[in-house]
Amino acid sequence: MKNLVGLTLLIFLTSAGYGQKFFTKNGKINFDATSSSSPERIEGVNRSATCVMDAKSGAIQFAVLMKGFEFERALMEEHFNENYVESNKYPKSEFKGKVKDADEIDLSKDGTYKVKVKGDITIHGETKEVETEGKLVVQNGKINADAEFSVKLSDFKISIPGLVADKVSKTAKIAVSCSLEPLKNQ
Amino acid sequence: MKRKKIIRYILVSLFVIVAAAALYIYKEYNRRHKDTASLKPDYSTEAASFIKEFENNEKAANKKFLDKVIRVEGVVKEVVKDEKGFYTLALGDTASMSSVRCNIDSMHTKEAVAVMKGNKVAIKGICSGFNADELLGSDVILVRSVLDQKK
Numbered sequence: 001m002k003n004l005v006g007l008t009l010l011i012f013l014t015s016a017g018y019g020q021k022f023f024t025k026n027g028k029i030n031f032d033a034t035s036s037s038s039p040e041r042i043e044g045v046n047r048s049a050t051c052v053m054d055a056k057s058g059a060i061q062f063a064v065l066m067k068g069f070e071f072e073r074a075l076m077e078e079h080f081n082e083n084y085v086e087s088n089k090y091p092k093s094e095f096k097g098k099v100k101d102a103d104e105i106d107l108s109k110d111g112t113y114k115v116k117v118k119g120d121i122t123i124h125g126e127t128k129e130v131e132t133e134g135k136l137v138v139q140n141g142k143i144n145a146d147a148e149f150s151v152k153l154s155d156f157k158i159s160i161p162g163l164v165a166d167k168v169s170k171t172a173k174i175a176v177s178c179s180l181e182p183l184k185n186q
Numbered sequence: 187m188k189r190k191k192i193i194r195y196i197l198v199s200l201f202v203i204v205a206a207a208a209l210y211i212y213k214e215y216n217r218r219h220k221d222t223a224s225l226k227p228d229y230s231t232e233a234a235s236f237i238k239e240f241e242n243n244e245k246a247a248n249k250k251f252l253d254k255v256i257r258v259e260g261v262v263k264e265v266v267k268d269e270k271g272f273y274t275l276a277l278g279d280t281a282s283m284s285s286v287r288c289n290i291d292s293m294h295t296k297e298a299v300a301v302m303k304g305n306k307v308a309i310k311g312i313c314s315g316f317n318a319d320e321l322l323g324s325d326v327i328l329v330r331s332v333l334d335q336k337k
Binding site: 021023025026028047048050052063064065067068070072073074075077088091092179183 | 214215216217218219220248252253266268272274276287289314315316317319321322325327329330
């Protein structure tokens with residue numbers, strides 16, 4: 001209970017003095033490990049990623065449940081969860097980072113802004129730094145955030161069994177797409 | 187003559203085994219997810235108590251509910267339709283930031299279209315876990331969800 005009070009206070013204190021926050025609970029994350037020799041697409045999509053972004057500081061965070069990735073083929077989804085990302089052991093993946101030079105962008109104005117995002121991504125219990133380009137589209141007080149980047153599966157200690165090694169790509173393409181709304185009651 | 191018969195017997199059984207294995211692999215490879223509408227729920231619960239169970243002990247709740255078919259009753263507090271037409275229904279108390287978020291199976295979008303904020307509904311879905319967040323509120327996520335008409 002004491003922790004909770006402290007935490008609430010901390011959140012209150014840290015959010016005061018910062019800019020407007022934007023969020024979504026319906027962020028889309030696409031995971032694509034199709035290799036050039038795959039007979040079909042190895043692709044899963046998660047529609048319930050959460051994302052919070054602070055418009056002023058540019059701090060941005062994502063969280064996603066690994067079991068929420070949906071694959072067309074049931075077997076592929078089972079393999080993804082059981083053999084590759086071990087989602088029982090590591091249920092969540094996260095990204096914590098920053099939009100570079102966020103103070104130079106006025107997100108209260110409609111427009112399309114190309115940005116660079118840098119931060120730490122945690123998948124399968126392993127954390128790696130990533131940097132990618134993204135796009136912020138501001139329209140009517142909402143922000144559409146899109147980014148695409150690749151991760152090397154071996155960086156996250158995800159091993160692909162020899163039998164399917166030529167079917168599953170060694171790098172996975174990750175595409176993120178969020179429609180962020182202003183967070184009220186800050 | 188006898189030896190020939192044995193060889194033929196072996197060859198035929200080998201062929202049957204290989205064919206059966208190939209059929210199994212083919213079927214398993216192409217296996218689709220079962221329609222949640224046809225699945226019997228492993229647990230039936232109510233949105234607020236479902237969330238509470240995760241808040242109280244996430245580990246135990248994960249063990250109990252993950253990958254299981256859950257039937258949740260609750261009041262719709264948010265209807266989200268994304269740009270591709272996929273629906274998400276959030277169930278729970280409007281006073282709380284937390285909810286049970288149900289991603290509606292695209293095969294069952296039709297049933298979700300009529301649902302409005304404030305409706306009391308029952309939804310069956312596969313539990314994919316708990317996304318705890320102090321700022322945004324913590325959610326239990328159900329995927330491949332369908333509206334359960336039976337009261």
